[in-house]
Amino acid sequence: MKGADLINTFLPDELLMEIFQRLEAKLDLDACALVCSKWRRNERASRRTIKIAASGAADRLLEHAVGRFTGLVNVFIDERLPSAYHNPVVSSRARRNSLSSPAELHNVTGNNSAEENEPERFCLSDAGLGSLAQGCKGLEKLSLIWCSAITSLGLINIAENCRTLKSLDLQGCYVGDQGLIAIGQSCKLLRDLNLRFCEGLTDTGLVGLAQHRGNSLVSLGIAACAWITDTSLQAVASHCHCLETLSLDSEFVKNEGIISVARGCGSLKTLKLQCMHISDEALEAVGSSCSSLEMLALYNFERFTDRSLSSIAKGCKKLRCLTLNDCHLLTDRSLEFVARGCTKLTHLEINGCQNIETSGLEYIGRLCPGLFELSLFYCPRIRNSAFMEVGRGCSLLQVLQLVDCLSINDDAISHIAQGCRNIRKLHIRRCYEIGSKGLISVGENCKLLTDLSIQFCERVGDEALIAIAEGCSLRRLNVSGCHQITGNGLSAVARCCPDLVYLDISVLKHIEDMVLAELSDECPKLKDIVLSHCLQITDVGLAHLVKGCSQLETCQMVYCPLVTASGVATIVSSCSKIKKVLIEEWKVSERTKRRVGSVLSFLCVDLL
Incomplete structure (x- = not known):
């Protein structure tokens, strides 16, 4: 009926919130919040998880988030995430002298000098953590990653207000013993605790927590804590x-x-x-x-x-x-x-x-016989006969990773391919004796393979890639440094693997623009592509690529001498979902920097 709000009339708030909680994509939730004020109110109340940066105006951002999303139970705060607010002051993450006493370096109340606090005022502070404690008393999971300005005072505030806390990650936080003891005394449901790189803690803090919360603690991580x-x-x-x-x-x-x-x-x-x-x-x-x-x-x-x-x-x-x-x-x-x-x-x-x-x-x-995953890194003494036994006895094997295994060749890969036909992920790097023969056997026998990486396997050529493409429906492919592979092999991949989402063809000498045109025509799901050191790729190829690969999220193209500022602009302006472009800074126009500076990452080479 025109003008009648039938959905909101008959759909109770409880059911609407249940629907919102089952939506996983943030974009879907944001779209729902735009329908009407009722939906926005319920959507905000249904949010259970947020992830924000610890730098920038972190306290203000957290205060706004807590006030807006009243049902939060999982909060992730990470200084490594890009800040929503640009500020020229860089937050301090300088490590304290590991030979100094924690009591001398960081007192319980966190009353540091004005000079010390000056560079940290844009980090998440105890005040921001206090806003979180007051607004999210049902908090169950809290991660504070490299939040260097947090002290015991902030943790005490969390302990006093968030009694249902089950998981606490303090990686890289310079908190003191009293804060950890307070968590132990008040958070009776605490199960998971991560203390990696918490340099301010001593035995006093961990002993105190263990005495109070030993009966509930299930998981504990400790790293680089010199006083424990x-x-x-x-x-x-x-x-x-x-x-x-x-x-x-x-x-x-x-x-x-x-x-x-x-x-x-x-x-x-x-x-x-x-x-x-x-x-x-x-x-x-x-x-x-x-x-x-x-x-x-x-x-x-x-x-x-x-x-x-x-x-x-x-x-x-x-x-x-x-x-x-x-x-x-x-x-x-x-x-x-x-x-x-x-x-x-x-x-x-x-x-x-x-x-x-x-x-x-x-x-x-x-x-x-139940071996599911086998990874061998830098094992130069293992020879082919070992893989013959694995092929015979481990038919359930699905993941095989080989790096710098210099004594194996095509026979080893053939043994695996013929005996382990459930292989789904095969990664090989710098195994120089492995060539096309072994990979052809994989294409003929391992029909479930979706993830293939053969980095710097210089004996692998187009015939191997064609066999793989015709026999397997690849989603991820990395052939960087395989110099014998040309456009013929990659054309076969484009034709036969329409579900391809990741492709690394860096350091390939014989790849031209036509390959990118074929990817555009045949691989619409492509999200990530690495083109670095492809000497013959030009702006024309990039223009072809973006026509069909509208889902592209990342593109790396450093040391591509024929790519110019025009090609960079083509990528960032044509791909609405682009998140990261790695390129030399001098190739980017000022206009592109102004428009999409947040997605640009520059190759940093210091010439001294």
């Missing part, structure tokens, strides 16, 4: 019996701290360690006490041996994900222990473990 030692971990072990996830990066923690956690937190499921002073004794305690462990990541370990992995394999039968990064004393025996003891393994990453060779991976292939 084994004393804190012993408190965690004594009070946090429900802890399931621990991520620890520290130069000051020793065996005693890890042993305490292993014995006191038997429910641990995820353990990530980068601690240079721990040895076999600590990991033996993990193996003997943490039978529920499912994920283990060990980074830069130089003091533990195969003995550690033997203990893990004996005691952690539920282990599914294992990462070994720069563990120089480990040998094939470690992988043999894991393969025999942890047959449920689904994810394996080996990075820079120079003494792991072929036989260890052969055991994984024979004894871990």
